[in-house]
Amino acid sequence: MSSLREKLKTLEELQQIDLDSNEVRAELETLPAKRAEIDQRVAEARRAYDEEKSRVEGNERERRQLESLLAMERDKVKKWEGRLGEIRTPREYAALSREIDIAKKTNDGQSEQIKALVASAGELQKTLEGKADALAEREEANEAELKGLEERQAAAQQRLAELDARRAEAVKRVDPGLLSKYENIKRRRAGVAVAQVIGMTCDGCHRHIPPQLAITLQRANSIETCPNCHRIIYAAEAVNPPAPPPA
Known part of the structure; x- marks a missing residue:
């Protein structure tokens, strides 16, 4: 083969090396976005879990507040009922009796609210457990996917280093x-x-x-x-x- 054919053949080789290098670099450039996408999926699963956990905690907080308030109101009703025997005038007796009736109705309403919160707490807890499982699965998958990306990155970097070495040798043979x-x-x-x-x-x-x-x-x-x-x-x-x- 003539010297010029050798030059053209080397240019052909150099061009292929550059095309292969560009392809590897393009792949490397996509990895940060893929890593961010994987992390985003975990963040979304964690956000869903945290939101459900906040609902569970809010339910429990509201229930405890109502239970505390109800206990106080019931104690108050008991004290009022104890005072009924001490009242001497019918007017005062009737007024206190009305207050007791109103307080009892209010307490009954609060008691129903507490029952509703207890019922919804069970459903919220089941949902929270589902979100926790989804988060754990997503984190496990995330770890595997990130490991795969790291392996791809290492392989691409090694491939690029090999191509750079080949290019350096090819360039020496071109005028x-x-x-x-x-x-x-x-x-x-x-x-x-x-x-x-x-x-x-x-x-x-x-x-x-x-x-x-x-x-x-x-x-x-x-x-x-x-x-x-x-x-x-x-x-x-x-x-x-x-x-x-x-x-």
């Missing part, structure tokens, strides 16, 4: 002027500076090239660029000729 041209085109053309020509079509821009240029590429004795996209082009069969059939 500085040709390398500079390659880098300039790559910056302008979304990372793709080298393209095959298959038949009469540039694989970079998918447009036809002139017939004379196609013939020139078959000789593989000059560096040519696509007249449409200005990428470095080559004929794959000229740079990588098929192996001769066995004798």
Whole structure:
């Protein structure tokens, strides 16, 4: 293979290394967002648990307050009832009796509220236990998913280091002027500076090239660029000729 074919083959190799590196870097760039998404799912499960726990605690707090108030009111009614025997005038007796009746009705209402709170407390507790199970499952899944992301990150970083090493070796085999041209085109053309020509079509821009240029590429004795996209082009069969059939 001629020296120029070797240069074109090295450019082909360099281009593939750069494409592979870009793919690995793109994957690495997605990992922080994936990690944040995993953490967000845990945060949502924890928030749901905390909200339900607050409802349980609120129910218990309200019930205890009512129970304390009811106990005080019942004691007050007992004291009033004890005073009934000491009252001498019918008017005072009737007034205190009305107060006792009103207090008892109020106490009955509070007693019903307490019963309702006790009933709802059971349902709230069941819901809380369900939220706790969901949180535990989510945290367990989160741990596994984060571990998987860490393994992916480590593998991608190792792969990138290998590609960087291969690139450093490939760059040594490319003439500085040709390398500079390659880098300039790559910056302008979304990372793709080298393209095959298959038949009469540039694989970079998918447009036809002139017939004379196609013939020139078959000789593989000059560096040519696509007249449409200005990428470095080559004929794959000229740079990588098929192996001769066995004798």
